[in-house]
Amino acid sequence: MTGVRTLLVTGAGGAGRTCVAAATAAAAARAGTHTLLLTAASGAVLDPLLPPAGQETAGTTATGLPQPYSVDGVDGLYVARTDPAAAYRAGALDLQDRIGSLLGMLGAAPLDPEELTELPGAGALAVLRALREARGPQAAWDLVVVDLPPAAEAVRLLALPEQLRRYLRRLLPADRQAARALRPVLAQLAGVPMPAEWAFEAAARADAELGAVQTVIDDPATAAAVVVAPDATAEAVLRSARTGLALFGHRLAGVVANRVLPTGSADPFLAGLSGHQQDVLKLIADQCATDGVPLYERAHLGRPPQGVEEGLAVPVDVPGPQAPAPHRPPEPWTVEDRLGADGHFLWSLPLPGAGREGLDLVRRGDELVVDAGGFRRIVPLPSALRRCAVAGAALRDGALSVRFTPDPDLWPR
Structure with a gap:
C-alpha cells in the first residue's frame, strides 16, 4: 500500500x-x-x-x-x-x-x-x-x-x-x-x-x-x-x-x-x-x-453553492499510514483473557450510538452474528473462542461486551 x-x-x-x-x-x-x-x-x-x-x-x-x-x-x-x-x-x-x-x-x-x-x-x-x-x-x-x-x-x-x-x-x-x-x-x-x-x-x-x-x-x-x-x-x-x-x-x-x-x-x-x-x-x-x-x-449561503470556491472547507485529519490514528475505535473482535481472574474471555466491540432496541447477538457455529442499528456483521471466532460457549453479553458506555466460558467437552484439561 x-x-x-x-x-x-x-x-x-x-x-x-x-x-x-x-x-x-x-x-x-x-x-x-x-x-x-x-x-x-x-x-x-x-x-x-x-x-x-x-x-x-x-x-x-x-x-x-x-x-x-x-x-x-x-x-x-x-x-x-x-x-x-x-x-x-x-x-x-x-x-x-x-x-x-x-x-x-x-x-x-x-x-x-x-x-x-x-x-x-x-x-x-x-x-x-x-x-x-x-x-x-x-x-x-x-x-x-x-x-x-x-x-x-x-x-x-x-x-x-x-x-x-x-x-x-x-x-x-x-x-x-x-x-x-x-x-x-x-x-x-x-x-x-x-x-x-x-x-x-x-x-x-x-x-x-x-x-x-x-x-x-x-x-x-x-x-x-x-x-x-x-x-x-x-x-x-x-x-x-x-x-x-x-x-x-x-x-x-x-x-x-x-x-x-x-x-x-x-x-x-x-x-x-x-x-x-x-x-x-x-x-x-x-x-x-x-x-x-x-x-x-x-x-448557510442562502442559495446553492457555485463550485468549490464557496463555503468552508473541512480540515478533517486523515493520518498517514505510519502515523497513529487519533480517536480510532479499539480494534473490533479483540479478546481479553480473564480466565485466571474471572474464568472467562471478554470480547468487546465499540458500538457508539447503539441502543438495546435492535441489538442482537447470535452464535452460529464458529461465527458470531451481530445486529446493531439496522446493520449486521458476521465474523469468524478466534480459535480459542470456538471452544467456548457464550455466557452473557451487556451493552455499557457505547460498547458491547460478550463473555465466553470454556466448554468442558472441548477445552483441554
Missing part, C-alpha cells in the same frame, strides 16, 4: 455531502496535497470542474473509472466521476470473455456491449472499483476524497467486500479448491459434483479484487466524515452512522453540520429556525464529544 490517504464523505441525504467533499478536496490541493475527488454526483458544485458533457468519457479505464481531469485554477486537484453503466459493461464483458468456452459449449450467443444495461447495485460496485484503482500501486495521489451515498447506504457499501468474500468462501471452500485435481475421481467414485476450473479461477480473481478494495477500506490511513444538516433528522442520522461505522471498524474523523443559519436575526421566523438549529447542534456536539471527534460548522 502506498502512502495515499483516503477520506470517505457520507451523511444525511440532501445535506450537502458533495459540496463538503469538493470543498475539502480543493482546500487540500491548495495546501500542496495532490488530491483526487472521486464522485458519482453532478450539479452546480461539480459541473464547473468537469469537461463538457460527452468529453469526460474519453480515456475511460478498464474498470469504468473516467480518466481523472485536472481542475482549472486549483493546482493539484483532479476530479473523476464514476460511470456505473461503463463499469458494468466492462465487468460483464470481461466475465463473458473469461467463460467464453463455457458459453460456446452451451450454444449461447455472446452479448454485444450495446445490449448491456446496468443492474441495480451497479453504481455501488463502480464506486468500489474506482476506489481500488485510485489507491492502487500506481496511485499518483496523496489524498483521495470519496463522495459516498447517504450514511446507511455507505456503511453497507463499505461492508460489501467483506460480505462477498465470505459468500465466495462458503460457495467454494478451501477444501474443495484443494481437491480440484481429484475432481474426476470424486465424480466417478462418489458422484460428488465439483465446479469447473473456470469457477475456481473466477472465484480466486474475484476474491483478490475484493481483497484489494477491503485493504483500502481497512487501511489506518482511511477515515470517514459524516455530513448532516442541523434539522430534526440530524441526531438520528448521526447516531446510526456512528453505530454502523464502528461495527465495521471504520474511524470517524469528523462531523460536519452544514447550512447553519446565523444567530441573532431580527426576523422572528429566521430567529425561530436558528434557535431550533442551535438546539440540534448541541445534541450533535454531545455525540461528537462522546466519540472525541471534532464538529465543523458550515454557514
Whole structure:
C-alpha cells in the first residue's frame, strides 16, 4: 500500500455531502496535497470542474473509472466521476470473455456491449472499483476524497467486500479448491459434483479484487466524515452512522453540520429556525464529544453553492499510514483473557450510538452474528473462542461486551 490517504464523505441525504467533499478536496490541493475527488454526483458544485458533457468519457479505464481531469485554477486537484453503466459493461464483458468456452459449449450467443444495461447495485460496485484503482500501486495521489451515498447506504457499501468474500468462501471452500485435481475421481467414485476450473479461477480473481478494495477500506490511513444538516433528522442520522461505522471498524474523523443559519436575526421566523438549529447542534456536539471527534460548522449561503470556491472547507485529519490514528475505535473482535481472574474471555466491540432496541447477538457455529442499528456483521471466532460457549453479553458506555466460558467437552484439561 502506498502512502495515499483516503477520506470517505457520507451523511444525511440532501445535506450537502458533495459540496463538503469538493470543498475539502480543493482546500487540500491548495495546501500542496495532490488530491483526487472521486464522485458519482453532478450539479452546480461539480459541473464547473468537469469537461463538457460527452468529453469526460474519453480515456475511460478498464474498470469504468473516467480518466481523472485536472481542475482549472486549483493546482493539484483532479476530479473523476464514476460511470456505473461503463463499469458494468466492462465487468460483464470481461466475465463473458473469461467463460467464453463455457458459453460456446452451451450454444449461447455472446452479448454485444450495446445490449448491456446496468443492474441495480451497479453504481455501488463502480464506486468500489474506482476506489481500488485510485489507491492502487500506481496511485499518483496523496489524498483521495470519496463522495459516498447517504450514511446507511455507505456503511453497507463499505461492508460489501467483506460480505462477498465470505459468500465466495462458503460457495467454494478451501477444501474443495484443494481437491480440484481429484475432481474426476470424486465424480466417478462418489458422484460428488465439483465446479469447473473456470469457477475456481473466477472465484480466486474475484476474491483478490475484493481483497484489494477491503485493504483500502481497512487501511489506518482511511477515515470517514459524516455530513448532516442541523434539522430534526440530524441526531438520528448521526447516531446510526456512528453505530454502523464502528461495527465495521471504520474511524470517524469528523462531523460536519452544514447550512447553519446565523444567530441573532431580527426576523422572528429566521430567529425561530436558528434557535431550533442551535438546539440540534448541541445534541450533535454531545455525540461528537462522546466519540472525541471534532464538529465543523458550515454557514448557510442562502442559495446553492457555485463550485468549490464557496463555503468552508473541512480540515478533517486523515493520518498517514505510519502515523497513529487519533480517536480510532479499539480494534473490533479483540479478546481479553480473564480466565485466571474471572474464568472467562471478554470480547468487546465499540458500538457508539447503539441502543438495546435492535441489538442482537447470535452464535452460529464458529461465527458470531451481530445486529446493531439496522446493520449486521458476521465474523469468524478466534480459535480459542470456538471452544467456548457464550455466557452473557451487556451493552455499557457505547460498547458491547460478550463473555465466553470454556466448554468442558472441548477445552483441554
